[in-house]
Amino acid sequence: MTNFLKLKSIIFSFSISIITLFSGFAQEKTTPIFQDGEAQIVEAFNTPDKWIRHDLFVETEFDTDGDGKLDRVHVSVTRPFQTDTEGLKLPIIYESSPYYAGVAPDVDGVFWDVNHELGETAQERAHPEVKRLGERPIISNSQIKTWVPRGYIVVHSSSPGTGLSQGSPTVGGDNESLAPKAVIDWLCGRAKGYTEPYGNKTVEAFWSTGKVGMTGTSYNGTIPLAAATTGVEGLEVIIPVAPNTSYYHYYRSNGLVRSPGGYLGEDIDVLYDYIHSGGEEPLIPNSDFKVNDANIPKGYKSKRAYSNAKIRDTEMKNGMDRITGDYNDFWAGRDYLNDMGPMKAALLMSHGFNDWNVMPEHSYRIYKRAKEMGLPTQIYYHQFGHGGPPPVSMMNKWFTHYLHNVENGIEEEPNKAWIVREGDKMSNPTAYKDYPNPExxxxxxxxxxxxxxxxxxxxxxxxxxxxxxxxxxxxxxxxxxxxxxxxxxxxxxxxxxxxxxxxxxxxxxxxxxxxxxxxxxxxxxxxxxxxxxxxxxxxxxxxxxxxxxxxxxxxxxxxxxxxxxxxxxxxxxxxxxxxxxxxxxxxxxxxxxxxxxxxxxxxxxxxxxxxxxxxxxxxxxxxxxxxxxxxxxxxx
The missing domain is CATH 2.60.120.260 (Galactose-binding domain-like)
Structure with missing residues (x-):
């Protein structure tokens, strides 16, 4: 009997050890891994079939579609499943765009006629309408394959008046700065998110560390700068690629009416029509939810019609001035250089010297001011045309430092400019002390x-x-x-x-x-x-x-x-x-x-x-x- 009791004791002790061992394994959480100052791909995060994808509507502080209610912007989230199963909190890579839900068709007469004398008024152009694309809950797949496996959550939003986001597009107006600010406020627990555009059921970003980085190209690169100019807490770093930093400098040059390269006759109202995919009814595709008459401004058939009348046919028509080409209050309100005072985010700027669409002055003027303000700033230039982000390794180090708090030498880097020399690959820029070259x-x-x-x-x-x-x-x-x-x-x-x-x-x-x-x-x-x-x-x-x-x-x-x-x-x-x-x-x-x-x-x-x-x-x-x-x- 004594031997039997000893055997039971041994078996019990062994069982406890096994339970403890496996319990230890169960308690071990998946975390990001860093090497050489960069976030590495973690196999446990690199599981697309297990990623959690959902959407919501974040309430802003403005009403630009005339329904008397604060506009809500459509947001989608893609995150590792461990943010649910292990309570893991991660930082966010955020991209916002007016293009996600489709753009206007290319029809005859959409651009302004340029064949006329200077100072004359051209004939009215055509106004094509956008047929909204896309279904919930996925707004876009950009950035996801690059950053989610490296330990980030990727968030997308449609800018005001596009896709399922409420409001009006203003092409550089204040609401296009305040909309991403609201999303960042929600990610940091300061704003409300809802499951439906008019519902009251809230959604919380319990998986967010409250640290956000933004990136994107062209208009999608403009929005990170727009958000940063609000000084919103939590936006730690932005990497704009070929951003439009002033709509005057995009459509005018030193008082001259000038088109961006490849888009002869385009102006700010043309771009407005091109992106205005919102304001349609029903608001949610493939659902029973509809906007009742009380939600549509009185006297208009739809919110889109209201926005067209208020923004395009009044504010833009009176402000853009294709007669003189002068810089005025309308253009000054769409020049982000004028709004940089509150900006705190670190800035890695990227542009091409042969970009004749969004010309290289757009990045340089912001980079120069950011340096003067003492912000952490670097610039990456290449010899190609529109677009072209920095190498992933460079972006990775910036996001790793500012979003994961990893000390990797970014802020101590003596070289502030990285320029791809003629004939070199985009991944192989040459380092210089600054741009312009100090010599x-x-x-x-x-x-x-x-x-x-x-x-x-x-x-x-x-x-x-x-x-x-x-x-x-x-x-x-x-x-x-x-x-x-x-x-x-x-x-x-x-x-x-x-x-x-x-x-x-x-x-x-x-x-x-x-x-x-x-x-x-x-x-x-x-x-x-x-x-x-x-x-x-x-x-x-x-x-x-x-x-x-x-x-x-x-x-x-x-x-x-x-x-x-x-x-x-x-x-x-x-x-x-x-x-x-x-x-x-x-x-x-x-x-x-x-x-x-x-x-x-x-x-x-x-x-x-x-x-x-x-x-x-x-x-x-x-x-x-x-x-x-x-x-x-x-x-x-």
């Missing part, structure tokens, strides 16, 4: 006569070069004008052939003294690398170094224009687009001045004459190594 110094280049062929561009001033005249004709593209040996439709001034490479880094600037034979004229300036090589189009950079546009009527200020007195000379100074480019030996740098730019400006009837005073016109070029390197590159 770049402005040099002033002067013009020597030579029309209708080409004059010279030199760092020594040659007096009494006189005046030269060009005749406007929009039917010739800028490329054709740059390639032409002889033409009176442009003026071209070129350096001698380079014997060594020249590195340009920064913002070129032109001071131009000109007269027009008409009260209004377009002014376009290209900086080009010659001779023109068609094969370079397939590479990371082409013959266009940078460009700029201006309205001579705004020679005093972009906020006020006045008709030109024919024959009178005016002086104006304006920036070209930022650039960082190595011009190779064997090339020549050319300054081309012309009037209407076929792909970007209005198309007035050909024949206007612009006369340039060469002695009063200069090009300021930021050259790494300054005038010494410039002279050496010319073999002098």
């Amino acid at each position: 770049a110094k402005d040099i002033v280049l002067h013009l020597t006569s030579g029309a209708p062929k080409a004059g010279g561009l030199t760092n020594t001033k040659a007096l009494k070069q006189g005046k030269e005249t060009l005749i406007d004709n929009y039917s010739f593209s800028g490329e054709a004008l740059a390639r032409a040996e002889i033409t009176n439709h442009r003026l071209l001034y070129i350096t001698p052939k380079l014997e060594k490479d020249i590195h340009i880094s920064g913002v070129p600037k032109i001071t131009i003294k000109l007269a027009s034979n008409k009260p209004a004229a377009n002014l376009s300036v290209w900086l080009v690398s010659l001779p023109w090589d068609e094969s370079r189009r397939a590479k990371t950079t082409d013959n266009i170094i940078t460009r700029g546009w201006a309205d001579p009527q705004n020679h005093k200020s972009i906020t006020e224009s006045a008709p030109l007195k024919p024959g009178k000379f005016y002086e104006m100074t304006f920036n070209l687009q930022p650039d960082d480019q190595v011009i190779k030996a064997g090339q020549q740098i050319g300054l081309m001045i012309f009037s209407s730019d076929k792909e970007y400006t209005l198309h007035p009837k050909p024949g206007a004459e612009l006369t340039i005073d060469l002695d009063g016109t200069t090009l300021t070029l930021p050259v790494v190594g300054g005038v010494e390197n410039f002279v050496n590159a010319l073999g002098k």
Whole structure:
């Protein structure tokens, strides 16, 4: 009997040990893993079939659809199942967009007609309507495969007046900043989320650590900046890619009505129609929920009709001013540079130097101000066009540091600029202390006569070069004008052939003294690398170094224009687009001045004459190594 009791005791002790052992395993929680300062893919998180996906409606602090109730924005969540089974809390990667639910069809007449005289009103354009796409609970799948397996929760939202989000799109208005703020407030426990757009059943983000990072490209990159300008607590870091940071700078240049590259005739009201997928009834696809008459503003058939009348046909029509192109209160309210005071989020900016849609000045102006404010800031530039995020490794380190509190050296990094050099891969940027390159110094280049062929561009001033005249004709593209040996439709001034490479880094600037034979004229300036090589189009950079546009009527200020007195000379100074480019030996740098730019400006009837005073016109070029390197590159 004694031996039997001993055996039972041994078995019991062994059983307790086994239970304790497995209990220990059961209590061990899945957590993010970090290596070399980056969040690693964790197999327990990399289980798409087990991810929890749900949606909700977050209440904002505004009412922009006229129903007398605070607008709610549609939000979707994708998170590892361990946030339910293990009580795990994780930080959030958040992307918001007006595009998720579809866009307007491409129909004839949707863009403004550009074939008319400057200062004239174009005929009314067509207004296509968006047929909303998408079903609950999934708004988008972007970002999910990259970040959920690395220990993040991914959140999406449709911006106001798009998809299932209530309200009106305003294309840069305050509600497009306050909407993502509300979502972040909800993620941090400060705002209310509901299961339905008009229901009272609440949803809480119990799985959130209260730390949020935002990213996205183009409009989706604008929204992180918009959210950051509110100073909302919890938004720790933003990584905007090719963001539109000022709708004036997107649709105007120095007082000139100018289209974004590839979208001739687009303006802010065109973009409004393009994204306005909200305001339809029933509000929820494939459900019995409908909006009753009490929810629709009195006198309107739908909330979409109300928004069209209030925002597009009143606020935008009265504010956007396609007649003068002046910067006014309407545009100032859609310029995020004016709103950066409360911003606290760290900023990693990304853009392409050959982005002629959302041009590189959009990122540079915000990066520059963020540095001045003392915010943690870096910039990543590449030589390609629109889009192009930083390498995942770089984004990972930023999100890891600011959202997981991992010390990985990001804030101590001595280099603040990462630039993909010509011919290099996007994943292999070159590090520089800053942008512009601190070793770049402005040099002033002067013009020597030579029309209708080409004059010279030199760092020594040659007096009494006189005046030269060009005749406007929009039917010739800028490329054709740059390639032409002889033409009176442009003026071209070129350096001698380079014997060594020249590195340009920064913002070129032109001071131009000109007269027009008409009260209004377009002014376009290209900086080009010659001779023109068609094969370079397939590479990371082409013959266009940078460009700029201006309205001579705004020679005093972009906020006020006045008709030109024919024959009178005016002086104006304006920036070209930022650039960082190595011009190779064997090339020549050319300054081309012309009037209407076929792909970007209005198309007035050909024949206007612009006369340039060469002695009063200069090009300021930021050259790494300054005038010494410039002279050496010319073999002098």
